Amino acid sequence: MSEHTVQVPVAEAGVEGVWRRFVPSPRHALLLPLALVMLTPLAWMLMTSIQTPDEAMHFPPVLPSGIHWQNYTDALHAAPFGRFFFNTALVTGACVLGNLLLCSLAGYAFARLRFFGRDVVFVVILATLMVPFQVVMIPTFIIMKDLGLIDSLGALIVPNLVTPFGIFLMRQFFRTLPIDLEEAARIDGCSRLGTLFRVVLPLSGPALATLAVITFLYSWNDFLWPLIVIQSDSHMTLQLGLSTFQGAHATNWTLLMAGNVMAVLPMLLAFLLAQRQFVNSIAAVGVKG
Amino acid sequence: MAAVTFNRVTKVFDGKVVAVDGLDHTVEDGEFMVVVGPSGCGKTTALRMVAGLEKPTSGTIEIGGRVVNDLSPKARDIAMVFQNYALYPHMTVEQNIAFGLKRHGFPRREIADRVREVSKMLDLHDLLRRKPAQLSGGQRQRVAMGRAIARDPQVFLLDEPLSNLDAKLRAQLRGDLKRLHQEVRTTSIYVTHDQVEAMTLGERIAVMNRGRLQQVGTPREVYARPANLFVAGFIGSPPMNLVAGRVADGVLNLDGSPVGAARVAGGCAEPVLGLRPEALRIGREASSSPALRCVVDVVEPMGHEVIIHGRIGSDADTELVARLDAHDEPRPGEVLELTFESKDLHLFDPASGERLRS
Amino acid sequence: MRLVRSEHTAGWAFILPAVVLIVAFGLVPIVWALLLSFQSSDFVSPPKWVGLANYQALRHDPDFRAAIVRTLEYTAIFVPVVVLGGLGVAVLLNAKVRFISIYRTAFFVPVACSTVATAIIFNWLLEPTFGLVNWVLGWFSLGPYGFFQDPNQALFSVVLMTSWGWIGFNAIIYLAALQGIPGELLEAAEIDGASRFVTFWRVVWPLLGPATLLLVVWSSINALQVFDEIYVSTRGGPLQATTVVVYYLYEQAFRFFAAGYGAAIAYVLFVAILLLTLLQLWIGRRRVHYTS
Numbered sequence: 011m012s013e014h015t016v017q018v019p020v021a022e023a024g025v026e027g028v029w030r031r032f033v034p035s036p037r038h039a040l041l042l043p044l045a046l047v048m049l050t051p052l053a054w055m056l057m058t059s060i061q062t063p064d065e066a067m068h069f070p071p072v073l074p075s076g077i078h079w080q081n082y083t084d085a086l087h088a089a090p091f092g093r094f095f096f097n098t099a100l101v102t103g104a105c106v107l108g109n110l111l112l113c114s115l116a117g118y119a120f121a122r123l124r125f126f127g128r129d130v131v132f133v134v135i136l137a138t139l140m141v142p143f144q145v146v147m148i149p150t151f152i153i154m155k156d157l158g159l160i161d162s163l164g165a166l167i168v169p170n171l172v173t174p175f176g177i178f179l180m181r182q183f184f185r186t187l188p189i190d191l192e193e194a195a196r197i198d199g200c201s202r203l204g205t206l207f208r209v210v211l212p213l214s215g216p217a218l219a220t221l222a223v224i225t226f227l228y229s230w231n232d233f234l235w236p237l238i239v240i241q242s243d244s245h246m247t248l249q250l251g252l253s254t255f256q257g258a259h260a261t262n263w264t265l266l267m268a269g270n271v272m273a274v275l276p277m278l279l280a281f282l283l284a285q286r287q288f289v290n291s292i293a294a295v296g297v298k299g
Numbered sequence: 300m301a302a303v304t305f306n307r308v309t310k311v312f313d314g315k316v317v318a319v320d321g322l323d324h325t326v327e328d329g330e331f332m333v334v335v336g337p338s339g340c341g342k343t344t345a346l347r348m349v350a351g352l353e354k355p356t357s358g359t360i361e362i363g364g365r366v367v368n369d370l371s372p373k374a375r376d377i378a379m380v381f382q383n384y385a386l387y388p389h390m391t392v393e394q395n396i397a398f399g400l401k402r403h404g405f406p407r408r409e410i411a412d413r414v415r416e417v418s419k420m421l422d423l424h425d426l427l428r429r430k431p432a433q434l435s436g437g438q439r440q441r442v443a444m445g446r447a448i449a450r451d452p453q454v455f456l457l458d459e460p461l462s463n464l465d466a467k468l469r470a471q472l473r474g475d476l477k478r479l480h481q482e483v484r485t486t487s488i489y490v491t492h493d494q495v496e497a498m499t500l501g502e503r504i505a506v507m508n509r510g511r512l513q514q515v516g517t518p519r520e521v522y523a524r525p526a527n528l529f530v531a532g533f534i535g536s537p538p539m540n541l542v543a544g545r546v547a548d549g550v551l552n553l554d555g556s557p558v559g560a561a562r563v564a565g566g567c568a569e570p571v572l573g574l575r576p577e578a579l580r581i582g583r584e585a586s587s588s589p590a591l592r593c594v595v596d597v598v599e600p601m602g603h604e605v606i607i608h609g610r611i612g613s614d615a616d617t618e619l620v621a622r623l624d625a626h627d628e629p630r631p632g633e634v635l636e637l638t639f640e641s642k643d644l645h646l647f648d649p650a651s652g653e654r655l656r657s
Numbered sequence: 658m659r660l661v662r663s664e665h666t667a668g669w670a671f672i673l674p675a676v677v678l679i680v681a682f683g684l685v686p687i688v689w690a691l692l693l694s695f696q697s698s699d700f701v702s703p704p705k706w707v708g709l710a711n712y713q714a715l716r717h718d719p720d721f722r723a724a725i726v727r728t729l730e731y732t733a734i735f736v737p738v739v740v741l742g743g744l745g746v747a748v749l750l751n752a753k754v755r756f757i758s759i760y761r762t763a764f765f766v767p768v769a770c771s772t773v774a775t776a777i778i779f780n781w782l783l784e785p786t787f788g789l790v791n792w793v794l795g796w797f798s799l800g801p802y803g804f805f806q807d808p809n810q811a812l813f814s815v816v817l818m819t820s821w822g823w824i825g826f827n828a829i830i831y832l833a834a835l836q837g838i839p840g841e842l843l844e845a846a847e848i849d850g851a852s853r854f855v856t857f858w859r860v861v862w863p864l865l866g867p868a869t870l871l872l873v874v875w876s877s878i879n880a881l882q883v884f885d886e887i888y889v890s891t892r893g894g895p896l897q898a899t900t901v902v903v904y905y906l907y908e909q910a911f912r913f914f915a916a917g918y919g920a921a922i923a924y925v926l927f928v929a930i931l932l933l934t935l936l937q938l939w940i941g942r943r944r945v946h947y948t949s
Binding site for chain 3: 350351352371372373377378379381383385386387388389398399402403430446450
């Protein structure tokens with residue numbers, strides 16, 4: 011048999027291979043250049059961040075000759091990136107935890123409990139999703155001012171401790187779980203809260219992960235609200251701090267890129283390490299829509 | 300209508316997995332050929348190569364005398380019924396049936412005629428405006444068949460079309476398929492893992508295992524004269540009993556009991572002996588037929604017959620299954636004398652698995 | 658009865674924290690903003706009731722009209738680019754080729770880059786004198802272009818910048834949708850004799866309907882609200898070429914401290930987004946097939 015086996019290229023066989031009709035082969039010929047183009051902005055940012063100012067301002071552009079760490083130390087001196095990072099981590103951490111807890115509680119109640127006004131309240135909550143942030147930001151700013159929370163991390167955390175979307179997500183998920191387990195827990199003497207924490211949440215990994223990722227992405231990259239509410243350096247988040255940094259050093263490209271790398275690195279790393287989770291979460295949200 | 304020929308067709312995936320190995324076979328014009336075998340035996344791959352969904356690694360496939368290796372599915376004039384129906388979910392039944400006809404360039408009037416004819420044949424008239432999601436499994440399968448029939452192709456290819464249906468529907472649709480084939484007489488290749496389906500549907504059966512063709516023949520032939528151990532064990536339910544035999548002193552023995560002359564074994568010293576459960580009978584008077592002492596372990600009453608699981612042999616450790624008449628009322632623990640006719644004894648070479656000529 | 662009452666209590670106890678927060682930071686501000694839009698306020702002195710004066714002013718405000726036009730232009734270009742771009746990328750990525758996971762990472766990773774960081778990178782890439790893009794365009798005898806510094810190109814440059822991350826995002830969703838289409842359907846189409854084009858147009862595209870509708874709506878809403886990247890790159894310029902509605906709102910409310918006026922702009926934006934979304938959903942419902 012082996013004598014007359016023809017050497018065929020590794021073909022995409024089976025049912026998945028049917029998609030190859032739509033892309034001229036080899037696929038790589040298209041994918042590779044496009045992928046490189048997609049990566050160019052990040053690559054160029056990285057390269058500029060390790061160049062000397064002379065190298066960077068050289069036209070035509072040149073590759074870095076070595077690693078000019080000075081840019082990074084300068085950036086760290088110019089702006090408290092460590093502080094920015096800390097603030098952002100605190101705010102984002104609080105928002106993620108808050109959402110996980112509060113959206114689970116509320117989502118569970120809307121999914122499984124029967125109480126007066128349940129459906130009306132749920133619809134009203136969902137309706138607030140329709141209203142864009144720009145509408146609520148001015149009054150919320152006034153509220154924060156009146157509460158004396160302007161320029162504090164509290165102003166960033168409190169309004170974002172729970173989101174209607176998160177409640178919707180958890181409710182939809184809980185409804186897909188078989189109710190038998192919860193009924194068995196109740197019969198075993200578990201309180202409703204206990205059922206939620208001991209039986210339901212352990213089974214809710216995917217939904218909780220999705221909620222965490224979406225909240226993380228949103229909170230970490232939020233810009234407009236911190237811009238409005240935070241004024242002093244010590245309370246700035248990473249995005250706001252980065253923007254202010256850019257305002258102060260607009261044409262110092264090497265310095266700017268070094269700062270940019272530091273600001274972008276945490277999220278990039280998180281994404282690369284947990285790419286599957288990120289992608290699945292985004293896709294899951296797409297399905298719900 | 301056309302014959303389908305496989306000429307030494309081999310399919311290797313990823314340079315490693317041999318799905319089909321040197322398949323050499325012809326499906327005659329107008330024949331209903333069932334290709335049967337366990338999962339992974341290559342039957343679906345072979346079907347897909349006829350369809351043009353896979354390309355043979357070597358060898359040629361001919362449809363109607365024309366080598367089709369390099370032809371697209373469209374150019375081959377074939378139609379296929381998929382296991383999961385593959386109906387376009389966003390189109391109505393009518394549009395599903397018409398889709399392929401439009402692609403092949405049939406004029407509008409003719410498409411309408413064919414759709415009408417097919418819905419009459421398969422009782423789809425009330426379903427034409429519905430979408431697949433609104434149909435039951437059986438209805439979907441009929442639509443899938445209708446789609447294929449409307450095309451009036453040279454060859455029908457069916458990939459386990461009934462395996463997603465419940466037993467009752469399966470039986471019903473089997474009948475429909477047979478009836479339709481008699482009406483339409485298109486060359487058909489039907490793939491299944493269910494040997495009952497194969498036996499009831501096929502004009503001829505092709506048994507495959509591990510990429511290789513084991514035997515081709517009518518259901519009767521494959522049942523009565525299995526070509527090797529695999530076919531013997533695969534066709535027939537409950538499966539054929541296979542026990543070790545020994546030739547000694549010119550006599551062929553089955554676990555100690557003489558069952559025939561040595562020459563029957565065609566020179567093999569320790570042939571594998573096969574006996575179908577239905578070939579065994581309870582021995583009455585002393586006769587010249589060979590007899591086996593069987594200790595009954597389990598009795599399964601089936602209404603008109605009884606299936607017993609027991610043990611034979613001097614050590615009573617060789618298992619045996621027999622189908623007996625219900626009136627015999629065998630009981631667990633009983634010791635029965637089972638006889639059979641020598642013509643019902645199959646012999647196989649233990650090394651090659653091939654049937655021994657006597 | 659006791660059981661029923663305890664369920665009411667439990668239910669409300671569970672939702673109370675969320676409800677309090679959503680009322681305080683959702684419902685109350687929504688209503689407050691509406692009221693504010695009928696007032697004149699500078700955040701400090703007590704607000705004055707002015708009825709519809711803000712809205713009248715908006716109707717005649719040439720800068721606001723210009724901002725609307727800018728925003729619509731931006732949206733009209735952005736949405737097709739990112740939706741079709743996302744589809745194209747998803748089709749390319751829907752394969753089991755070697756290195757496919759690396760390719761996917763390459764297209765998806767921009768999603769993790771924040772709006773601010775993206776803007777800073779593109780400021781540098783599109784820098785007219787030293788930027789990489791003008792240099793590459795020079796190989797093909799194109800450019801050099803002013804990009805963010807040219808009033809005629811600034812808006813397109815913003816599209817370029819924002820679509821970098823959004824194409825990847827949309828590709829993720831389209832890829833999931835593509836993988837949800839059973840391969841057997843495409844095989845049936847192949848056997849039915851459909852060409853690649855017909856298969857895509859008559860089988861794949863209709864089945865992507867729900868995903869397409871979602872992405873069009875989502876991208877539109879996002880486009881109408883674009884702000885961050887513009888703030889960091891062009892600050893609404895040059896010469897107001899990139900002053901979109903939300904940027905105009907920001908200026909009015911937090912630079913010129915016209916809270917009432919800003920609230921009115923916000924409500925106009927809200928209504929616009931609502932109407933556009935309803936329109937798109939209405940068109941979509943009639944033409945999109947849902948498979949489950």
